Amino acid sequence: MAKMKKHSMSTDMTAMCDVSFLLLTFFVLTSTAKQPEVHPVDLPASTKETKIPTEDIITLTVGDDSVFVGIAGKEDRKDILKRVGSQYNIEFTESELNAFSELEEFGTDIRELKALLAKSPGDRMKTENHKGIPYKDSLNNQLSAWVKSARESSWQRKEQFIKVAIKGDAEEEFGTIKEVIDILQKQRQNRFYLVTGLRNDDF
Amino acid sequence: MAQLNTSSSSKGDKKVRSKKMNPSVDLTAMVDLAFLLITFFMLTTSLNKPQSMELTMPDKMKDEIPVPPQEAKESKTMTILIGKDRQLKYYMGLLSNPWGGVGPTDTTYGKEGIRPVILQKIAQLKAQGMEGKDGVVVLIKATEDATYKDMIDILDEMSITGVQIYAIQDMTDAEKELMQ
Numbered sequence: 001m002a003k004m005k006k007h008s009m010s011t012d013m014t015a016m017c018d019v020s021f022l023l024l025t026f027f028v029l030t031s032t033a034k035q036p037e038v039h040p041v042d043l044p045a046s047t048k049e050t051k052i053p054t055e056d057i058i059t060l061t062v063g064d065d066s067v068f069v070g071i072a073g074k075e076d077r078k079d080i081l082k083r084v085g086s087q088y089n090i091e092f093t094e095s096e097l098n099a100f101s102e103l104e105e106f107g108t109d110i111r112e113l114k115a116l117l118a119k120s121p122g123d124r125m126k127t128e129n130h131k132g133i134p135y136k137d138s139l140n141n142q143l144s145a146w147v148k149s150a151r152e153s154s155w156q157r158k159e160q161f162i163k164v165a166i167k168g169d170a171e172e173e174f175g176t177i178k179e180v181i182d183i184l185q186k187q188r189q190n191r192f193y194l195v196t197g198l199r200n201d202d203f
Numbered sequence: 204m205a206q207l208n209t210s211s212s213s214k215g216d217k218k219v220r221s222k223k224m225n226p227s228v229d230l231t232a233m234v235d236l237a238f239l240l241i242t243f244f245m246l247t248t249s250l251n252k253p254q255s256m257e258l259t260m261p262d263k264m265k266d267e268i269p270v271p272p273q274e275a276k277e278s279k280t281m282t283i284l285i286g287k288d289r290q291l292k293y294y295m296g297l298l299s300n301p302w303g304g305v306g307p308t309d310t311t312y313g314k315e316g317i318r319p320v321i322l323q324k325i326a327q328l329k330a331q332g333m334e335g336k337d338g339v340v341v342l343i344k345a346t347e348d349a350t351y352k353d354m355i356d357i358l359d360e361m362s363i364t365g366v367q368i369y370a371i372q373d374m375t376d377a378e379k380e381l382m383q
Contacts, residue, residue, distance in 0.1 A: 193256065
């Protein structure tokens with residue numbers, strides 16, 4: 001038999017490993033962490049693929065007959081809280097404003113907000129602290145106050161119209177959604193984004 | 204001392220030194236893992252972002268200068284009624300006097316139900332030279348106990364069929380009766 005040449009079956013993986021880890025690092029860094037939600041909703045599906053803006057937007061999450069508000073941008077949150085606070089004669093301290101600026105989403109009566117902000121950061125997002133923002137009582141329509149302040153804040157500070165997104169639960173009654181839309185329309189906020197998921201079944 | 208040590212070792216270790224050392228480590232498993240993670244991150248980032256649907260409602264405020272209400276021809280109007288438990292009805296023209304005799308008809312969601320009806324209406328009007336913004340006007344009315352998903356399904360249907368003029372309106376009492 002002829003002399004068998006020893007073949008090394010292993011390829012040099014170093015470069016491949018380098019590239020893959022570089023890509024991995026890139027994806028990890030560019031992807032944004034999923035926002036924590038105080039009330040997760042099941043989104044209805046649609047074929048529309050308009051991306052939702054990430055800046056200057058106030059998101060109203062509607063589920064189980066309650067409404068939760070999410071405001072984009074830390075500075076915006078602080079400013080809007082100051083405005084809503086002054087409307088209800090509640091003064092927030094600097095540390096409370098800072099704590100609020102970390103809150104992605106909330107659903108608390110403004111009068112209970114101080115107690116919520118005094119809690120530890122880990123406890124603030126707990127569901128039992130968020131019962132929904134009062135919106136059914138026309139004398140104490142805090143949802144309306146939040147939206148109004150958000151619009152004023154955005155216009156006065158940046159000369160921009162704030163965008164409003166409605167994130168409704170698929171099984172939510174249309175009556176509730178309509179009530180929220182009516183509150184917005186009373187302020188002449190007639191355009192909004194309806195947040196939906198991607199439809200993948202054959203419709 | 205050190206000198207002594209080195210000189211002695213260089214003589215004695217000659218055989219050991221000549222042993223071929225293979226410095227490369229097997230990276231296959233590591234690359235596998237890295238690509239698995241890349242795939243995971245790629246898929247999750249693109250799927251995570253929610254889509255949205257833009258909706259503009261007509262202004263409800265009383266203006267100083269009132270805008271005359273848009274006159275829509277009976278022949279161009281189609282009303283879709285959404286009720287609870289995914290009930291769906293449509294009619295053309297006026298409820299009291301349906302255009303073309305198409306009174307409230309039961310239908311279903313999706314490509315087997317409402318879509319051909321809308322497409323047929325569009326084609327019918329197109330034959331008369333009315334299309335796009337002059338074409339069909341769809342009025343969408345939902346009861347309080349209809350679900351949000353049903354409304355989104357119908358709004359989605361509008362974008363699928365390319366209806367340009369559509370509006371969400373309140374139900375009249377006669378229509379509420381119908382959707383019971």
